[in-house]
Amino acid sequence: xxxxxxxxxxxxxxxxxxxxxxxxxxxxxxxxxxxxxxxxxxxxxxxxxxxxxxxxxxxxxxxxxxxxxxxxxxxxxxxxxxxxxxxxxxxxxxxxxxxxxxxxxxxxxxxxxxxxxxxxxxxxxxxxxxxxxxxxxxxxxxxxxxxxxxxxxxxxxxxxxxxxxxxxxxxxxxxxxxxxxxxxxxxxxxxxxxxxxxxxxxxxxxxxxxxxxxxxxxxxxxxxxxxxxxxxxxx
Amino acid sequence: xxxxxxxxxxxxxxxxxxxxxxxxxxxxxxxxxxxxxxxxxxxxxxxxxxxxxxxxxxxxxxxxxxxxxxxxxxxxxxxxxxxxxxxxxxxxxxxxxxxxxxxxxxxxxxxxxxxxxxxxxxxxxxxxxxxxxxxxxxxxxxxxxxxxxxxxxxxxxxxxxxxxxxxxxxxxxxxxxxxxxxxxxxxxxxxxxxxxxxxxxxxxxxxxxxxxxxxxxxxxxxxxxxxxxxxxxxx
DNA sequence: AGTCTTATCGTCATCATGACGAAAAAGGGA
DNA sequence: TCCCTTTTTCGTCATGATGACGATAAGACT
Numbered sequence: 001x002x003x004x005x006x007x008x009x010x011x012x013x014x015x016x017x018x019x020x021x022x023x024x025x026x027x028x029x030x031x032x033x034x035x036x037x038x039x040x041x042x043x044x045x046x047x048x049x050x051x052x053x054x055x056x057x058x059x060x061x062x063x064x065x066x067x068x069x070x071x072x073x074x075x076x077x078x079x080x081x082x083x084x085x086x087x088x089x090x091x092x093x094x095x096x097x098x099x100x101x102x103x104x105x106x107x108x109x110x111x112x113x114x115x116x117x118x119x120x121x122x123x124x125x126x127x128x129x130x131x132x133x134x135x136x137x138x139x140x141x142x143x144x145x146x147x148x149x150x151x152x153x154x155x156x157x158x159x160x161x162x163x164x165x166x167x168x169x170x171x172x173x174x175x176x177x178x179x180x181x182x183x184x185x186x187x188x189x190x191x192x193x194x195x196x197x198x199x200x201x202x203x204x205x206x207x208x209x210x211x212x213x214x215x216x217x218x219x220x221x222x223x224x225x226x227x228x229x230x231x232x233x234x235x
Numbered sequence: 236x237x238x239x240x241x242x243x244x245x246x247x248x249x250x251x252x253x254x255x256x257x258x259x260x261x262x263x264x265x266x267x268x269x270x271x272x273x274x275x276x277x278x279x280x281x282x283x284x285x286x287x288x289x290x291x292x293x294x295x296x297x298x299x300x301x302x303x304x305x306x307x308x309x310x311x312x313x314x315x316x317x318x319x320x321x322x323x324x325x326x327x328x329x330x331x332x333x334x335x336x337x338x339x340x341x342x343x344x345x346x347x348x349x350x351x352x353x354x355x356x357x358x359x360x361x362x363x364x365x366x367x368x369x370x371x372x373x374x375x376x377x378x379x380x381x382x383x384x385x386x387x388x389x390x391x392x393x394x395x396x397x398x399x400x401x402x403x404x405x406x407x408x409x410x411x412x413x414x415x416x417x418x419x420x421x422x423x424x425x426x427x428x429x430x431x432x433x434x435x436x437x438x439x440x441x442x443x444x445x446x447x448x449x450x451x452x453x454x455x456x457x458x459x460x461x462x463x464x465x466x467x468x469x470x
Numbered sequence: 471a472g473t474c475t476t477a478t479c480g481t482c483a484t485c486a487t488g489a490c491g492a493a494a495a496a497g498g499g500a
Numbered sequence: 501t502c503c504c505t506t507t508t509t510c511g512t513c514a515t516g517a518t519g520a521c522g523a524t525a526a527g528a529c530t
Contacts, residue, residue, distance in 0.1 A: 013252050013289050014252075014253075014289070014290065014291060014292040015250050015251070015252065016250070016251050016252070016253045016290075016335075017248050017249075017250065017251070018249075018251045018253075018324065018335055054248050054249070055249065055251075055324070056249060057249040057326075057333070058326050059326065060324065060325045060326060061322060061323070061324040061325075061335070084321055084322065086319055087296060087319065087322045087337045088296070089253065089290065089295060089296040089337070090295045090296075091292075091293050091294065091295060098292070100251075100253055100296070100335065100337070102322045102324070102335070155390070168477090169477080169478090170476080170477075185519075185520075185521085186476085186477080186478090187477090187478075187479080187480095187520090187521080187522095188518070188519065188520080188521095190477075190478065190479090191478090191479085191518090192517090192518085194478095195517095206526095206527095208526095208527065208528085209475095209476075209477090209527090210475095210528090211474075211475050211476065211527085211528070211529095212474085212475040212476025212477065212526085212527070212528085213475075213476050213477045213478080213525065213526040213527050214476090214477080214526070214527060215476080215477060215478090216477085216478090227466070228463075228466065228516095228517070228518095229464065231462070231463065231518095233519095234462075403508090404508080404509090405507080405508080420488075420489075420490085421507085421508080421509090422489090422490080422491095422508090422509075422510080422511095423487070423488065423489080423490095425508080425509065425510090426487090426509090426510085427486090427487085429509095430486095441495095443495095443496070443497090444496090444506095444507070444508095445497095445506095446496085446497070446498095446505080446506050446507065447495080447496065447497085447505085447506040447507025447508065448494065448495040448496050448506075448507050448508040448509080449495070449496060449507090449508080450507080450508060450509090451508085451509090463485095463486070466487095468488095
């Protein structure tokens with residue numbers, strides 16, 4: 001039942017199928033969550049898996065990832081962040097044959113619940129501690145993506161990719177706390193964020209929360225990298 | 236002349252060839268240098284290119300990269316460092332057809348001159364500023380690899396991968412200076428390196444250089460990450 | 471008005487860093 | 501042997517960033 005042949009036509013080059021799989025992370029309800037689909041086809045029928053699909057014939061890898069992201073989340077705006085994570089191609093990772101997957105990491109703001117499309121029988125956000133078994137080697141890919149996200153919050157301004165266009169410092173801090181799984185001092189965090197040039201820029205308006213003093217609104221600044229970085233608290 | 240067919244046998248999945256290409260960096264003569272081969276086959280016959288080759292049928296991606304590294308440098312020891320860099324699969328990047336390359340970054344100590352093997356008509360170390368045109372999209376891959384190496388020296392202990400098993404603090408500093416293209420204060424560098432737990436461990440012996448006070452010998456420590464990182468001087 | 475809650479601003483000790491002085495440990499030459 | 505040069509290694513000092521935490525500001529609610 002090999003979908004993918006094991007050798008090319010004339011030469012001895014092995015032949016592969018290439019997929020783009022996505023680790024789509026968001027922060028919902030104070031927790032880091034990942035977008036998973038329930039597989040509607042064999043193999044791993046009915047199992048949870050990362051969204052993704054085959055790269056098309058005239059398509060770049062990044063374009064395939066972006067297309068899958070739009071199909072699964074509807075997110076096409078300048079919001080969010082998409083970067084290549086890593087590639088996985090162990091010989092036995094897909095029972096259909098030799099499949100190399102190029103994994104991408106997407107960080108998106110809190111979006112409406114996804115709709116199942118394509119080969120998926122269902123799609124939903126799942127909080128990280130609640131993620132169980134995944135199809136293929138997707139558990140490993142997910143772990144790599146989460147670790148990449150945790151590390152990148154330290155030395156880049158990517159945390160704003162989890163936020164809507166305008167946000168408060170507290171919302172930004174809750175992103176860090178959810179991704180890192182650690183509590184941060186609100187006063188020191190406020191000083192660090194507002195004191196780093198280009199991290200965030202004040203909008204000028206304030207918004208009242210449910211309780212307490214209204215908070216200023218900010219939007220993302222021009223800075224990509226944080227100098228000096230914001231280091232996670234020691235474990 | 237398409238070596239790689241454009242569609243799979245029964246389904247509509249496009250079919251790819253997969254290669255593993257290597258960005259092998261070292262520090263020689265005080266400069267960052269990269270291992271390049273001169274192509275002995277079409278396309279790009281006679282052009283400089285990164286070493287690499289097709290991933291075999293029953294081979295993992297990492298295994299293919301390690302095999303190519305051994306074939307090109309003879310380096311198989313626990314020395315050095317090898318990690319996946321990124322994948323490149325733009326539709327037109329290889330005139331033979333649809334080829335996705337998984338690029339790897341290798342950091343190795345100063346090795347004897349490489350011998351040309353496989354499809355290569357020649358192989359040599361080239362200092363970075365002297366690198367001209369490269370085949371395929373290898374210039375882009377090389378640039379990504381160099382930037383990855385520069386960034387990783389900041390927050391990991393990977394600089395020791397460029398050094399022999401025993402080295403002096405000055406040799407380690409020259410690695411940083413070559414990779415970053417910047418001069419570092421020897422006194423502050425010495426304090427930072429010896430003060431970071433697990434970065435380097437004293438061997439106990441000293442070695443006399445050509446001039447000046449003999450320097451203590453160190454070997455790499457157990458630390459993988461530097462806390463806090465060693466930041467490059469501002470440009 | 472008083473209270474509660476959260477946002478924001480300050481203070482202070484500590485740590486890491488950049489700039490740089492100075493001592494230690496070798497060899498070479500007068 | 502005694503400087504002189506060179507390089508390694510140790511100190512000093514001012515500055516900037518950080519962690520811990522006090523204090524004030526600005527709303528809603530009773």
